[in-house]
Amino acid sequence: MASDRGVQLEVADLAFDYGRRAVLRDVEARAEPGQVVGLVGPNGSGKSTLLKILSAVLPDYRGSARIDGQEVGMWPRRELARRIAVVPQEVSFGFPFTALQVVLMGRHPHLAGLAFESAADIECAHEALERCDALGLADRVIHELSSGERQRILFAKALTQQPRGLLLDEPVSFLDIRHQVDLYDIVRELAAEGRTVVTALHDLNLAAEYCDKIYLLRGGRVVAGGAAAEVLTYANLTEVFETEVYVDTNALTGKLLVTPLSGRVRQQLRSGDRSRPSDAAPEA
């Protein structure tokens, strides 16, 4: 069950409401040590809420959400923070901390009382910064960084927490393609070390490339769960996202390749035009 490198995450019969609005219903999902599990779905489908429940910031859920077999609310906060780190979508920083200071906050659950970070803690933060290609940002004030740079700092902070499990909420939404791939490469390394990763993400191709298992959510319910090829099908995607997509196999990687279709192309398809959309001149 509990691995000494990773955590087991399991939700069953999970439901959550924001006021009267149902956000999650009958959610069943699990993640095992060594796995990268993706949560995909339209905006407002409940991905972030699920991650928040797993990190114990939304205590008023119904059903069960367990970490290593124990209900999240039963974990002492510090204990939980040593086990699980979260990379939120975005954080607004209250004060002008430097990037290094923010990354060092990852040591918070490991430090006792009023302790200052030891040389080992600082070493750990430097390693994380280096791994995220952000060592050069260490002394910059967090307010002065771009959104993408900030996202890398938040990821470095999560690494500095040295968790067994990571919950990532759209961790690459502001990153350029190189850093997107770099970040998920690190995620794969963490999984290879036995850690557990759950990530919400919008880029279906990244999901197909990096996730061992994908849950497709819609309106707070899990529509499908399993390997990318089973979940990210044309039928599932068009239904859940209510748009047309083109699903193919990436000739180079053999993984799934999903392309959302523009309005122009969709219209052309509807009008029964048999010529390839690429032959038509784009609208002026």
Next chain:
Amino acid sequence: MTRQDVRSLGAGRVALWCGVVGACLLAAIALGVSFGAGKVTLVQLLPWGPPASDVDLDILLRVRLPRVLLAAILGGALSVAGVCFQALLRNPLADPYVLGVSGGASIGGVLALVLGASSGMLRDLGVPLMAFAGALGALLLIEWVATVDRRLTVYNVLLTGAIFNAFSSALIYFVQSLATLEELRDIVVYLMGRFPVWELERVAPVALICVPVLIALYAMSRDFNAFSLGEEAAQQLGVDVERVKRRTFILASLLTGLAVSVAGLIGFVGLIIPHVLRMLLGPDHRILLPTAFLGGGAFLVLSDLAARLLIAPGELPVGVVTALIGGPFFLYLLRTHRRRYGF
């Protein structure tokens, strides 16, 4: 990254800066005791200095020293309360008076002034005691109103505090409109902030209340750092957010209530000192809290000295001095540093 940076984050840096700011405080105290309406100075206490008469000694040790110490303690308390409220609200512009406790304290103080004007005893101790009772009452009321589903919401606290402050000003105007001319003058002086003439024995309890509160707040300084990322992110770092919010609100309000009860509404200490120190030392609360205490103390001691000297033998309310220095200085800071905070 060099070794220098590694060292600069540690406890040694806190000790160094506490030493520097603490030396400023000691210098301020020495100045505060040395100068005043009388011509007696601290030098006369030194064995080789000019001889001091008993009257001189009385002026130094029984008149000036208690007042200077009171200013040091309350300046420190206000400044620390400012840092804590700013951490709680995640806003460097929060003021210790923004959360309503000062309103409660001033109602208590003003009522005591009006009701106790005839009795000397009540007037002397009654004002601070009733003001403190008012502060505690306001604290409990605001906490009660702002707690929803057993959670203290920061915005609720802020809103409740602002409304309570507006309500207490109205109440004070109401009392003022019924007061005699003499009472009116006392009320105005009290509200503008002034230090009472107290003996050392009366200053001691003030210090005794402050010390455990300051220690308890300092114990949360690492949590305040995490708080800067937002309540959720702090929680995900293992901070018991509800407990930290409630404790901070109560303890910092106690400090504020105490300061207002004893010395009236002395503005800007809780705003400027934290701001200047944050610019000098960065936002780490482990270094900010202790230096804010020392720096706030030094600032208020010097402001009080200015209040005593500027129109000597008359005396300005110290709150007028802090506002006259603080207002323009703060505008200057906003103008030159607004980009940092995204104003």
